[in-house]
Amino acid sequence: MTGETDLSPARLRHARLAIAAVFCAHGAVTGSFATRIPWIQEHSQLSSGTLGLALAFPALGAALAMPLAGRVAHRFGARTALRGLLAMWTLSLILPSLAPNLVALCFALFVYGATSGMADVAMNALGVETENRLGRSIMSSLHGMWSAGALAGSAAGTVAAHAGADARLHHLVAALALTVAGLVAVRGVLDLRPGQDAQAPPHFALPPKSALYIGAIGFCAVFAEGASMDWSAVYLRDVLHTEAGLAAASTTAFALTMTVARLAGDRVVDRFGAVRTVRAGGVLATAGGLLVIGVRHPAAAMAGFGLIGLGIAVVVPLAFAAAARSGPAPAQAIAGVATITYTSGLIAPSAIGAVADASSLVASFGLVTLLAFALTAGAAVLRGRPAAGGGSLAANRDEPAGIQP
Secondary structure, three states, X not given: OEEOOOOOHHHHHHHHHHHHHHHHHHHHHHHHHHOOHHHXXXXXXXXXXXXXXXXXXXXXXXXXXXXXXXXXXXXXXXXXXXXXXXXXXXXXXXXXXXXXXHHHHHXXXXXXXXXXXXXXXXXXXXXXXXXXXXXXXXXXXXXXXXXXXXHHHHHHHXXXXXXXXXXXXXXXXXXXXXXXXXXXXXXXXXXXXXXXXXXXXXXXXXXXXXXXXXXXXXHHHHHHXXXXXXXXXXXXXXXXXOXXXXXXXXXXXXXXXXXXXXXXXXXXXXXXXXXXXXXXHHHHHHHHHHHHHHOOOHHHHHXXXXXXXXXXXOHHHHHHHHHHOOOOOHHHHHHHHHHHHHHHHHHHHHHHHHHHHHOOHHXXXXXXXXXXXXXXXXXXXXXXXXXXXOOEOHHHOOOHHHOOO
């Protein structure tokens, strides 16, 4: 990648703050939407079953559109592409609440997911490029900023819902505010363009095999995340018979654990390397799963869910970083990993429910525990590929000595 020549330490610090703000804005859209789903369901007059069908369309749109992000970045450059894709994503927040019926909602959510996925690939690719130039890990904290944005968006949405605000007005105001914030943030990111001899990526292409292996690690982490986010409160209520308030608190605690761990994760990665960090995270998440299913007490279960969140928090950021360095087409590899993780997030809640219906919720979280253990076994796929000089790419090396402070 080529582009601006001013890559001084001050410029790189500014670029890091800018891309972090982009991640935060992206997350805030998700949080703003999620809190108003009940209003959208009522407005569109949907049953729970038809709502579930509609909510599959964001993942479908993302999966089909994400491979296009690399070509857009190649055509317009990283900054310009991110500016357009992020604006499309933030403005798409307006669409779902306007849908009067199931067909319109499915179309709106397809567009919502497609723009989300393309912006996701573009900002992660630029985040990895910024990390490469800084020479130290930043991807964990970038995803932590996404989580912080999602929490902020959901908090604002909760206030709006509690006040009885019309979601159409709420989402219009939120979309316009986040679009402005996103456009301001994008002005500070690195302005990178492909070299003159760089070949344009294909419109659609299968991800490289290395990205599939990396995506499998991301799949395990996102499955555990989705299961814990959507089912932890149900587990405490139905299995451990806790009151509703305490059960709900377990979900909030899990989300906060994920956010804090991601914000602090870069220091751990810089100190121990990606592979060792994920292996240790797998051990923590496995221990948390065993605590949830083995000790039938609310305090133990909440501690267990916290350990799961702590263990899996940095896996997806590291998977995106490893994918970008796994071959000559970073955006294509990131799109492949993102597609796998989106799919995992889509199927995890329903898979947990299916296992619970066939057996029990305890068995469902036994499956989560097995996938957490798979992180320990498969972490080696995140090891940095050899660079031209014979070493490993610094910011993705498993040897912490290779990462500059």
